[in-house]
Amino acid sequence: xxxxxxxxxxxxxxxxxxxxxxxxxxxxxxxxxxxxxxxxxxxxxxxxxxxxxxxxxxxxxxxxxxxxxxxxxxxxxxxxxxxxxxxxxxxxxxxxxxxxxxxxxxxxxxxxxxxxxxxxxxxxxxxxxxxxxxxxxxxxxxxxxxxxxxxxxxxxxxxxxxxxxxxxxxxxxxxxxxxxxxxxxxxxxxxxxxxxxxxxxxxxxxxxxxxxxxxxxxxxxxxxxxxxxxxxxxxxxxxxxxxxxxxxxxxxxxxxxxxxxxxxxxxxxxxxxxxxxxxxxxxxxxxxxxxxxxxxxxxxxxxxxxxxxxxxxxx
Ligand code: TXA
Ligand code: MG
Numbered sequence: 001x002x003x004x005x006x007x008x009x010x011x012x013x014x015x016x017x018x019x020x021x022x023x024x025x026x027x028x029x030x031x032x033x034x035x036x037x038x039x040x041x042x043x044x045x046x047x048x049x050x051x052x053x054x055x056x057x058x059x060x061x062x063x064x065x066x067x068x069x070x071x072x073x074x075x076x077x078x079x080x081x082x083x084x085x086x087x088x089x090x091x092x093x094x095x096x097x098x099x100x101x102x103x104x105x106x107x108x109x110x111x112x113x114x115x116x117x118x119x120x121x122x123x124x125x126x127x128x129x130x131x132x133x134x135x136x137x138x139x140x141x142x143x144x145x146x147x148x149x150x151x152x153x154x155x156x157x158x159x160x161x162x163x164x165x166x167x168x169x170x171x172x173x174x175x176x177x178x179x180x181x182x183x184x185x186x187x188x189x190x191x192x193x194x195x196x197x198x199x200x201x202x203x204x205x206x207x208x209x210x211x212x213x214x215x216x217x218x219x220x221x222x223x224x225x226x227x228x229x230x231x232x233x234x235x236x237x238x239x240x241x242x243x244x245x246x247x248x249x250x251x252x253x254x255x256x257x258x259x260x261x262x263x264x265x266x267x268x269x270x271x272x273x274x275x276x277x278x279x280x281x282x283x284x285x286x287x288x289x290x291x292x293x294x295x296x297x298x299x300x301x302x303x304x305x306x307x308x309x310x311x312x313x314x315x
Pocket of ligand 2: 142143151
């Protein structure tokens with residue numbers, strides 16, 4: 001099912017074409033000052049599911065949402081004093097802030113992997129800014145490489161990994177910074193989650209205080225990393241063909257349910273529905289949720305990874 005990947009020029013026509021593809025739910029890779037990102041409309045569940053499909057990611061890691069300015073970010077997340085300081089000092093630029101997601105922000109739960117926090121960034125690259133302005137909405141974008149490969153810093157790198165799997169790449173030349181953005185968690189005391197384009201010393205100078213650094217092992221304490229973090233209140237049982245008493249049934253394909261991830265057995269649709277349906281069934285107050293078998297191929301691997309975490313014993 002290869003699609004012809006277009007190479008768009010970084011001019012007004014190219015940016016308008018990119019925006020049109022995003023509006024239609026397509027994928028466009030775009031240059032930022034750090035690395036090329038694989039962008040989709042952050043509000044469109046199916047489009048975001050396609051990011052994971054194209055990258056072949058075996059799990060739904062949360063994604064960074066790119067916006068034009070701090071005002072657009074504030075519409076999506078809570079905005080403590082520390083966010084204002086860091087945004088004033090480093091946006092636009094290679095800094096990502098993880099903040100509590102605002103109720104009704106409209107971002108697909110696949111972007112946050114069902115978390116209560118959202119990563120936001122205002123890129124500095126002229127072409128990224130132009131594309132975001134032409135689109136006029138939030139763009140979710142992980143680095144534009146297949147899962148497990150290094151991040152791309154040219155359009156040629158993007159094409160080498162993703163040609164045939166995405167609608168287009170905007171060729172904006174090589175990326176200047178070449179390493180990913182620094183990521184700072186601001187849901188509590190500031191914590192450096194990933195070192196990157198803005199040095200820790202500069203972040204601390206802007207904050208006026210030293211910050212904690214998440215070690216590789218420590219990251220387990222960051223939201224989204226814990227095995228059972230995604231668990232709904234109801235007990236989740238996998239590979240079920242029918243519900244037991246007290247359970248709601250989440251179907252897939254031929255296995256029907258109170259809700260179905262995809263009646264036609266389409267994994268992209270199933271990924272798009274996953275968090276919505278888990279939340280909806282959990283909200284009914286059932287004791288358990290029985291989930292139909294999901295094939296362990298393509299996006300099915302990421303869906304099963306998430307379901308296994310939801311079913312993991314609570315820590
Ligand atoms: O420079 C960059 O940041 C590039 C360009 C394209 O913007 N993007 C990038 O995205 O590096 P990605 O997906 O390769 O890395 C995003 C990182 C992941 O490690 C993810 O776990 C973390 O951000 N992240 C995203 N949302 C998070 C959240 N709510 N809580 C904790 N970590 C989060
Ligand atoms: Mg990456």
